Amino acid sequence: MRVATWNVNSIRTRVGRVVDWLVREDIDVLGMQEIKCKPNQFPFEAFADAGYNVELHGLSQWNGVAFASRIPMEDVTIGFDTAPGFSKLASEAAAPPLEARAIGVTVQGVRLWSLYVPNGRELGDPHYDYKLAWLEKLATQTRGWITAHPGQPLALMGDFNIAPLDTDVWDIRLFEGKTHVSQPERDAFTALLDAGLTDALRSRGIEGYTYWDYQQLRFPRNEGMHIDFILGSRAFDDLVAGGHIDRNERKGDAPSDHVPVVVDLDLESEDDDDRPMIF
Template sequence: MRVATWNVNSIRARVDRVVDWLKREDIDVLAMQEVKCRADQFPVMPFSEAGYEIESNGFSQWNGVAFASRLPMKDVTNGFEGMPGFGVAADEAGSLPSEARAMAVTVDGVRLWSLYVPNGRELGHPHYDYKLDWLAKLAAVTQRELKERPETPLALMGDWNIAPFDRDVWDIHLFAGSTHVSEPERDAFREFERIGMSDVVRDRVPEGFTYWDYKQLRFPRNEGMRIDFILGSPAFAELVTGASIHRNERKGTAPSDHVPVLVDLATPGELDEDRPMIF
């Protein structure tokens, strides 16, 4: 099974490009972020014509996550337990508005999350506190899921808006005092590793960025960031047979500012068939 994640930065603006890539790369399941549309606005038809079903979670022209899959999707979940909201006005229960930043599906026994982690904006901003709280709540839910269902392959995929290492930005000195590289953010990322998740792409693709700003010729100068990741549980990591970052998708007409990150999986059934028989 071939699984990928891609912050598409408006699916309505890039649907033809995304569908073309799905067919060209023979993708089974794609997790998308920043689709920037409600479910009723999602351009389903081009995906359907290519053999893909869509599950989408979006409220407006901001944020939004989705899946495209040519395999059946089960147990569709929007958001996660305890996921914090953000805004200026709370409801009668004291809750802030929820954003469309997380959804999960199960495909062929593999549990997949599409995640669009809050940006944080700047150090000290309420959105930065929101980001850290959001990550902490996600880690707690993930830890519980790992404990309750360790045999289920689980992946957290998407735009994490964190560069875990200095080499994940083109010049760390230019990021002094900025979000994405602050120690609290990096520690929040490391927390997922501490509870048992691992970056299943890094060992196979040690170098390479996944995002380049549109401004100041960032892409031609390769002034990018590595902020899109696939973190897998031990059961998921065991299935991974290959990984790649598709840098060329930042080229051409009207690209997203992010590129796809892909992993190849031996599905649980295939892995069992490859194991020697014990009598």
Template sequence: MRLATWNVNSIRARVARTVEFAVREHIDVLAMQEIKCKPEQFPYGPFEDAGYHVVAHGLSQWNGVAIASREPIDDVELSFPGMPGFAKGHEGPDAPLEARAIGATIGGVRVWSLYVPNGRSLDDPHYVYKLDWLSALAEHTRSELAANPDLALALVGDFNIAPTDADNGDPTVIEGASTHVSAPERAAFADLEAAGLADVVRPLVPTGFTYWDYKQLRFPRNEGMRIDFVLGSHALADAVTGAAIHRDERKGEIPSDHVPVVVDLDLAGSDDDDVPMIFG
């Protein structure tokens, strides 16, 4: 299985480019974020013409997540248990849920396409929401893997966190003053790993950014950030045979500000001694 994640930054604006990439790179499962449309507005036709099934979750012109797959898509969920909601001026457990998570089982792999809240600023309620959202995700992950330790689980998407200093090349993003690089956010990312997950791309692609702001020539200057990840359980990590960050997708006409991250999985041969060691 070739699994990819891509924050497409509006699927209706970039459907031709997205489908072309999926076909050219022989992507079996594509998790998308920031589709920016409701399910009834999603451009299913080009995906279906290319041989993909699609499930989408969106509530407005903001946020939104989707999964396209060449294989059947089963057990779809539009939020994970305990996921908090958010609305400006609305605090408490009954805040409305945003379209930030969609999970499905495909070819024996449990895939979650995730668009983690941005946080906005360190003193914004959205930052507290982000940390609560990540905490709930970690708790759900612990519960899932405790119940099924052999589950091939993939949490993929735009995490809006640069876990290490090397993952931040944007001079305007400063630790202590900006989101994405704060100690609590990085601790939340580490807590996801402690819940039983590993960044399955970094051992194979140790450097490289996945996002560059449109402003201030960030891409030509390579002032980007690594904030898009494939986090996998032991069972998934054991099946990884390759990985890539497709930097060139930031070039050309109307690119997204993110690029695809791709992993190759050999689920039948996950016991092969020659596969990379992801977990230490």
């Protein structure tokens, strides 16, 4: 089973490109972030014509997460328990609204989450505190999921808006005092690993940037960041046969500023035991 994650940066703008890529790269399940639309605005037809069903969580023209799969999706979950909301309005301080940042599905017994971690904006901004709180709750949930179902493959996929290592940005000196590389954010990322997750690509020596800003010729200069990940439980990691970062999807007309991250899972089919032995 080929599984991928991609911050598409507006699915209505890039539906043709995304669907073409799904078919061309033989993707079974894609987790998307920043779909930037409500359910009644999502271009379902293009996905259906290509053989994909869609589950999504979208509340407005911002944020939004989804799955497209040509394999049946089960146990669809919108958001995760204890996820904090966000608002700068004093009138909403007691109960800030939840944002569309997490959706979970199960495909052939594999539990997958598409996640769009809050950006944080700037150090000291309320959104930065929200980001850290959101990640803390996610780590707690992850520990609970793995403890409750240790044998079930689990993966958290998406745009984490964190560069865990200095080498995950083109020049760490330019990021001093900025988000994405601060120690509290990196500690929050480490807490996810400590909860029982492994970076499916980095653990196999697969490196590369996954994001390049549109401005200042960042992509031609390869001034990028590695902020999109597939983090899997031990049961998930045992299934990983390979993976890659599809850098080419940052090229061409109207690309997203992120590129897909892909893993191949070696799942035994139910018919494996019935296959004839060849001597």
